[in-house]
Amino acid sequence: MVSPGEFRLIDALLEDGAFEPDVDEDGSVSYDAVAQLLDDPDDEPSAVLEQFATRGVLNDEFVSKVYVCPDCATEGLQYTTVCPACGDPRAVETAVIEHVCGHTGPESEFESEDGYRCPDCEQDLESVDIEKKHRYSCRACPESFDxxxxxxxxxxxxxxxxxxxxxxxxxxxYSLTDEGEAWLEHQRAARETAAAVLEERRFETEIDTVVDEGSRPVHVLAEDRLMGDRRIVAISETPEAETVDAFAAFAESVDAHPVVVTTSGTVQREVAERAERSELTVLAFDESGEGSLVPEYETTDSVGGHRTGLFQRLTAALEVPSRGSRQ
Structure with missing residues (x-):
């Protein structure tokens, strides 16, 4: 079930074009623009973006890599080098002189007041007698290495x-794919249709709002203040039992009737069974013609699994009793 915040995120890409990663001076990575669009119950921005990229809604274009500490999970590790012998980071690149006598050492060991002198054979050196190279020397041990x-x-x-x-x-x-844009339009049409149908039944509706101050956002809130009736709508491709149960529990906590709209025309069998035995309305968005909500949908044993048949709802679309008339 796509949350209102996640829907808001995808919708913003129509104008923003792409979401860029933000890398702070300390190396930590974030997607600040995405975080501002999501709500507290949503996952971390990077997880949400990756989820939509996996589904083909978003295109993920490689930018760079960062590395995370396996001990404390800090991002943006700093590159350094160490001595291969003792592992100490005080491995410093230095100028090294090699004398024809066979002695090799840092240039500072050969320096004298008059030029260069070999510290081993004590011979004054001319430039032709020495070969200067650059090697690494460890300040923690005697090791020298290339x-x-x-x-x-x-x-x-x-x-x-x-x-x-x-x-x-x-x-x-992250940017919106062509398939993602079509997906967005389909979800948006379902949400707007649900709001319009409820308005026809004289409900006051709001899209992408909270039910009560401090509560989590919903796709559509519909209220009949005169009758004391309230309904909340969730838009989902293929509603799953776990998320529908959580949505229904939330609806009960805010004294609202839960309505779930499937945009794929399919729900999990458990969801259909719950709709028959409890106060839950499940409808399918039919985009043919001008678009409508219908009480007919197919069921599947698992999301992405084989559809097992057409489930006929006996109640009319959104024609559920008001709270005041329930037994």
Whole structure:
């Protein structure tokens, strides 16, 4: 079931074009624009974006990578090098001189007042007698080496890790696909149709709003203040039992009748069974013609599974008793 916040996120892409990752100076990564659109009950922005990319609603374009500390989960590890012998980060690239006598050492060991002198054979050196190279020297041990080992340092716990032992996260730029735009229009049409049908029944309706101050947002809120009747509508492709149960429990907590609209024309069998035995209305959005809500839908044993037949609802669309007349 797509939440109002998630729906709001996809809708914003029609104008914004794409969501870019925000990388702070300390290396932490966020999607600030996405976070502002989602509501508290929603998942983290990166998880929501990845979910819609997996479904084909969003396109994910590679931007870069960041690495996360496996010990404290801090993002944005800093690259450094260490001595391959002792693992100390004080591995410093220095100029190294190699004398024909066979002695090799840092350039500072050869420096004298008159030029260069070999500290081993004590011979004054001409430039032709020496070969200068750049190598790494460890300040913690006597080791000298050509190539240091790579490490990533955590700025919080200061631990050092080989890159392959850290957690790699790939940053993407997210944009709406053609299929995603069509999906959005279909969901939007279902939401607007539900609101229009309720308005025809003299309900005052609001789209993407909260039922009571401080409660979670709903796709459609409909109220008949004179009759003391309230209904909330959830738009979902293929309603699942777990999310419908949570929605129905929320509806009961705010003294509202729950209405679930399937935009795929299919619901889980458990949802259909619940609609028959409890105060829950399930309808399907039929986009043919001008679009309408119908009390007929198919059932499936699992989301994405094989459809097992047409389930006929006996009640008319949204024709449920008001709270005042329920037994």
């Amino acid at each position: 190539v240091p080992d790579d490490r990533l340092r955590c700025r919080e716990c200061e631990s050092l890790f080989p890159p392959l032992e850290t957690i790699e996260r790939v940053l993407y730029r």
